Amino acid sequence: MNNKNNDQTITKAKGRPMLTWVGKKPLDKIEYYPAQEKEVYGDKSSKELNKLFWGDNLQVLAHLLKDYRGKIDLIYIDPPFDSKAEYIKKVKLRGLELDGLQQNLLEEKQYTDIWENDEYLQFMYERLLIVRELLADTGSFYIHLDWHKSSYLRLIIDEIFGESNFINEISWCYTQGGRPDVGFPNKHDTIYFYAKDKKNLFFNVGGIKIPYELVSSKSSSSFTKVDENGRKYKEIFGAGKKKLYRYYEDEGKIPFDWWTDIPKFTGRTAASDKGENENYPTQKPEKLLERIIKASSKENDIVMDCFCGSGTALAVAQKLGRKWIGCDINIGAIQTTTKRLAKIIEDQQKEKKGLMAFKIYNVNDYDIFKNEVEAKEIIMNMYGIEPIKRSYFDGTLDNNFVKVMPMNRVLNKLDVKEVIKNTQDSIDNFTVKTSSKAGESTYEQGVVIICSGAEIDINSFLRQENNTGVKIEVRDVLTEKKSLIFKKKPEAKIEVKAEGKKLTVTIQDFCSPILIRKLELENEKIKDDKAKAKVEDFKQVIDSVAIDVDYNGELFNAEIMDLPDKKEVIKAVYNWDYPKSGKNTVAIKIVDVLGEEYFETFPLDIK
Numbered sequence: 001m002n003n004k005n006n007d008q009t010i011t012k013a014k015g016r017p018m019l020t021w022v023g024k025k026p027l028d029k030i031e032y033y034p035a036q037e038k039e040v041y042g043d044k045s046s047k048e049l050n051k052l053f054w055g056d057n058l059q060v061l062a063h064l065l066k067d068y069r070g071k072i073d074l075i076y077i078d079p080p081f082d083s084k085a086e087y088i089k090k091v092k093l094r095g096l097e098l099d100g101l102q103q104n105l106l107e108e109k110q111y112t113d114i115w116e117n118d119e120y121l122q123f124m125y126e127r128l129l130i131v132r133e134l135l136a137d138t139g140s141f142y143i144h145l146d147w148h149k150s151s152y153l154r155l156i157i158d159e160i161f162g163e164s165n166f167i168n169e170i171s172w173c174y175t176q177g178g179r180p181d182v183g184f185p186n187k188h189d190t191i192y193f194y195a196k197d198k199k200n201l202f203f204n205v206g207g208i209k210i211p212y213e214l215v216s217s218k219s220s221s222s223f224t225k226v227d228e229n230g231r232k233y234k235e236i237f238g239a240g241k242k243k244l245y246r247y248y249e250d251e252g253k254i255p256f257d258w259w260t261d262i263p264k265f266t267g268r269t270a271a272s273d274k275g276e277n278e279n280y281p282t283q284k285p286e287k288l289l290e291r292i293i294k295a296s297s298k299e300n301d302i303v304m305d306c307f308c309g310s311g312t313a314l315a316v317a318q319k320l321g322r323k324w325i326g327c328d329i330n331i332g333a334i335q336t337t338t339k340r341l342a343k344i345i346e347d348q349q350k351e352k353k354g355l356m357a358f359k360i361y362n363v364n365d366y367d368i369f370k371n372e373v374e375a376k377e378i379i380m381n382m383y384g385i386e387p388i389k390r391s392y393f394d395g396t397l398d399n400n401f402v403k404v405m406p407m408n409r410v411l412n413k414l415d416v417k418e419v420i421k422n423t424q425d426s427i428d429n430f431t432v433k434t435s436s437k438a439g440e441s442t443y444e445q446g447v448v449i450i451c452s453g454a455e456i457d458i459n460s461f462l463r464q465e466n467n468t469g470v471k472i473e474v475r476d477v478l479t480e481k482k483s484l485i486f487k488k489k490p491e492a493k494i495e496v497k498a499e500g501k502k503l504t505v506t507i508q509d510f511c512s513p514i515l516i517r518k519l520e521l522e523n524e525k526i527k528d529d530k531a532k533a534k535v536e537d538f539k540q541v542i543d544s545v546a547i548d549v550d551y552n553g554e555l556f557n558a559e560i561m562d563l564p565d566k567k568e569v570i571k572a573v574y575n576w577d578y579p580k581s582g583k584n585t586v587a588i589k590i591v592d593v594l595g596e597e598y599f600e601t602f603p604l605d606i607k
Contacts, residue, residue, distance in 0.1 A: 007029040007030070007031055007032070008029060008030055008031075008032055008062065008065045008066070009028070009029050010026075010027040010028060010029060010030060010129050010130065010133060011129075011132070011133060012026060012028075013026065013129065013159045013160040014162070015158050015159040015160060015161065015162040015163060016158070016159070016163070017155055017158065017159070018155070018159050019121070019152060019155040019156055019159065021118045021121045021122065022118045022417075022421070023118055023119075023122055023414045023417055023418070024118075024121070024122060024125070025122070025414070026125075026129065027126055027129050027130070030058075030062045030065070030130065031062060032062060032063065032065070032066055033059040033060075033062050033063045033363050034063070034363070035053065035055075035060075035063050035361040035362065035363045036361060036362045036363075037359060037360075037361055037554070037555050038054075038359075038360045038361060038362055038555070038556060039338075039359070039360040039555070039556040039557070039558070040357060040358075040359050040360075040555060040556070040557040040558070041338065041341070041342045041345065041357065041358055041359075041360075041546075041557075041558050041561070042342070042345045042355075042356050042357030042358060043345075043356040043357045044357060044557045044559075046355060046356055046357040048323075048355055049355060049357045049358050049359045050314075050318070050323055050324045050325065050326075050341075050355050050357070050358035050359070051324075051325045051326070051358065051359055051361060052308075052314070052325075052326045052327070052334065052337060052338065052341075052358055052359070052360045052361070053325075053326065053327040053328075053360075053361045053362075053363055054327075054328065054329075054331060054334045054360065054361070054362050054363075055327065055329060055361075055362060055363035056329050056363070056408055056409050057127060057306040057307065057327045057328075057329065058126055058127055058130070058409075059363045059409075060306060060327045060363050061127060061130040061131070061134065061306060061327075062130065063363050064134060064325065065130065065133060065134065068134050068302075068325070069133055069134060070133070070134070070135070070136055070137065071134070071136055071302065072134045072135055072136060072139060072302045072303075072304045072325070073136050073138065073139050073140075073202070073296070073297050073301035073302050073303065074139060074140050074141075074142075074292075074293065074296045074297040074301065074302070074303045074304070074322075075131055075134065075135055075139070075140070075141045075142070075303075075304045075305070075306075076141075076142045076143075076144070076289065076292055076293075076303070076304075076305050076313050077131070077142070077143050077144065077305060077306060077307045078143075078144040078282065078284060078305070078307055078309060078313075079124065079127075079143065079144075079145075079307045080120070080307075081145060081146050081148045081149060082120050082148045082149045093535065093540045093541060093593065118418070119414075119418060120149065121152060121156065122414060124149075124153060124156060125156055125160075127306070128156060128157060128160050129160055131306075132160050132161060132196065134304070135196040136196060137196055137197050137200045138196070138197075138200045138201060138202040139195070139196045139201075139202070139296075140167075140193065140194070140195060140196075140201065140202070140203070140295075140296035140297075141157075141161070141193070141194045141195075141196070142191055142192070142193050142194075142292055142296070143157065143191070143192050143194075144172075144189060144190075144191050144284070145189065145190050145191070145192070146186070146189050146190065147186055147190075150190045150192075153192070154169075154192060157192060157194060161194045161195075161196070164198060165194050165195045165196065165197065165198045166192075166193075166194055167193040167194060167195055167198070167201070168191075168192075168193040168257050169190060169191075169192055169193075169257065170190070170191040170192075170193060170257045170258070170259060171188045171189075171190060171191075171257065171258040171259070172188060172189045172190075172191060172259045172262065172288065173187060173188045173258055173259060173260045174187055174188065174189075174262075174263060174264035175187060175263075175264075176263070176264045188258075191292075202296065202297075202298075203295060203296060204294060204295055204296070204297075204298065205254060205295075207294035207295060208254060208255060208291055208294050208295045209251065209252030209253060209254055210252055210253060210255055210261065211252055211253075212247075212249060212252065212253050222234050223247070223248075223249040231248050231249070231250060232248070232249040232250070233246050233247060233248045233249065234246075234247050234249075235247075255291070259288075259291070262285055262287045262288050262291070263285065264285070265277070265283055265284060265285040276312075276315075278310040278311075278336050278340060280309060280310035280332075280333070280336055282309055282310075283309065283310045283312060284312050285312070286312055286315065286316050288312075289312050289313050289316040289317075290316050290320070293313070293316055293317055293320055293322060294320065297317075297320075297322055299320070299321040299322065299353075299354070300321065300322065300323060300354070301322050301323065302322070302323045302324065302325065303317040303322045303323070303324045303325075304324065304325040304326070305324075305325075305326050305327070306325075306326070306327040306328075307327075307328065308326035308327060308328045308333060308337055309328060309330075309333050309336075309337075310333065310336050310337065310340065311326060311333070311336060311337030311340050311341060313326070314326045314337060314341060315337075315340055315341060315344055317354075318341055318344050318345065318348070318354060319344060319348075319353075320354075321353040321354035322354060323354065323355055324358075329408045331595065332595045334360065335543075335591055335595050335597075338360065339543070339544055339563055341358060342558070342561055342563060343563055345357070345358075346561070346563075359555075375406075375407035375408070375452075376394070376404050376407070379404050379407070379450055379477060380394065380395055380402075380404060383397060383402075383450065384397065385397045385402050385404075388401075391426075392422040392425075392426065393422075393426075393447070397448060399444065399445055399446075400445055400446045400447060400448045401423075401429075401445060401446075401447050401448070402447070402448045402449075402450060403419055403422075403447065403448070403449050403450070404450045405449060405450065405451040405452070406452075407451075407452040407477070408452070409452070409453075410451070410452070410453035410454055410455060411449065411451035411452075411453065411454035411455065411458055411474065411476075412454075412455055412458075413455065413458070413461050415449075415451075416449070416458060416461060416462050416465065417465065419447065419449055419472065420462075420465055420466055420468060420472070423447055423468045423470050423472065424468050427443075427468065427469075427470070429445075430443040430444070430445050430470055431443060431444040431445060432444075441469060441470055441471035442469035442470075443469055443470050443471075445470070446470060446471035446472065446473065447470055447471070447472040447473075448472075448473055448474075448475055449472065449473070449474045449475070450475050450477060451474060451475070451476055451477070452476070452477050452478055453476060453478050454474055454476055458474060459474060462474065489513075489596070489598065490510065490511060490512040490513070490514075490590070490592060490596050490597070490598040491510070491511045491513075491598070492507065492509065492510045492511070492588075492590055492598050492600065493507075493508040493509040493510075494506065494507050494508065494588060494600060494602075495508055496586050496588075496602040496604060498578075498604055498605070498606055498607075500606075500607065501577055501578040501579075501580075501581065501606055501607075502575060502576075502577055502578075503549060503575065503576040503577070503578065503586065503604070503606075504573065504574070504575055505547055505560075505573070505574045505575075505576075505586065505588065506572065506573050506574075507539075507542075507545065507570070507572045507573075507588075507590070508572075509538050510538045510539075510541065510542055510590060510592075510598070511538070512541055512592040512594065512596050514594060514596055515541055515592055515593065515594050515596065516535070518594070519535070537569065539569035539570050539572055540569060541592050541593055542569070542570050542590055542591070542592055542593070543591045543592055543593045543595075544561070544562060544563050544564075544570075544590075544591045545560075545561070545562040545570050545572075545574070545588070545589070545590055545591075546558035546560070546561050546562075546588075546589045547559065547560035547561075547574060547576075547586065547587070547588050547589075548586070548587040548588075549576045549578070549584065549586055550584050550585070550586075551584075551585045551586065551587035551601060552585075553585065556587055556589065558589075559576065560574050560576060562574070578606045580606075581606045581607050582605075582606055583603070583604070583605055583606075584603075584604045584605075584606055585601050585602065585603055585604065586601065586602045586604050587599070587600070587601045587602075588600050588601075588602075
């Protein structure tokens, strides 16, 4: 790739104050990353489609700069909070129940939110710089945070957007959650609202008014006067009985910057949330995003969320007739969002509001791993690394300390500096050699960095920077993966046949080795045999089925979709009538309840 043709400039942040951290480096320019079209859902005849990207959002944002610089009307992000937690999705088998209870609950790790402080700040800084480039001059930016890093991010955003473009600090208040023994319970999140340019900001006041009785129980009773048209109102007077305002009861009130009328989303509120529960960790309620999207966009505007998670922002944008762009590094998020949006589009067929199709893209090759948490576990298991708790290093291997880097991006120089710094900080844990030759390391133990690709000059940089006396080496799984067995993929038995122009696809059997093994481990914890989970029907373990009846070998387009509700199972038999004879390829994608995918194609001659 020719960097001269693919580097894109980034405007330098000029705001004040400025937060400083180790390794802070602005993005002067960023390389363009191409995207590969993978799947289409909805009306494939649509001239324009919404976009969902699977990949590192830094690379996705760099890709979007080419066509979307200054064109996105609203950007909402709900990034990692640095909460020091691992987020887990609760998974159930489908359909059948056992003694009145649904079959065993499984846990699927989605992602980890544990960062080194400087690493987190640089991660966010780089992405926020590009976010501002993508935003339209009339556009709005919302970032959803909690107490962990909100104060740090406020300073960084002031630097990038400028303090003068700050609009609101919104407190989203709720009552759910635990209560600590010491201190006051943390019962609100913070949403910062910035403009690209405050003078040109679009804000739809009329779209967000709420009834007065929702603001205060006393408000409605104070509307005692009636005008000549029969409308109730109240008047506000100032000094000297000077009339200041007249409020009409039916007009509604603009919400303050503390929102108490939107409950936090939990599984227990699924019924009241009209089935929007996707069992996805950190999922936010649609009403929260509805208020933001209605306030800061209009129909056909472009809404973007580059940390889309379960896809709430995209789902609401679709329902409200906005165009949207979404992104996530976690394949589980992409699968959840895809299924959610496909259902919404199916329900919208009569309305035809907004774009009725979306396309999924890859920006890089992440087919080895399902998500970062799983990747680290696989790598440590396959290399035989002994885990270490409460340490910067992840484990030990052959008398070396090991650091497993994120598998969703290449190893960079900032990563290497962080490893060197932590090696030096923990040097007391290394044993000095009794004798060593000139040029050799002075410690018995070394450090191994395991990564998935690395910058081309990373080894020379490491040699120049490493003055710890500890031998530090880089091992790249992409060059070693031929000797690694990462995971066993699902298996399926499928019959595809055609009688005349009528296609029939029958899923006869399906097996997911990873899911079966997880069930076995879960059942080992349960003493009561009746309470143990059993897969009595293969359809119980299938989450969705998508079929492309005329697959072209590159872009998967789902003409047939089976998206059962949580208590239902797939149909397993599907029919399609071809309009004309000819040779076709049928492609079938099956996703199990853990998110593992099975894909197979079948040549077919329609006569």
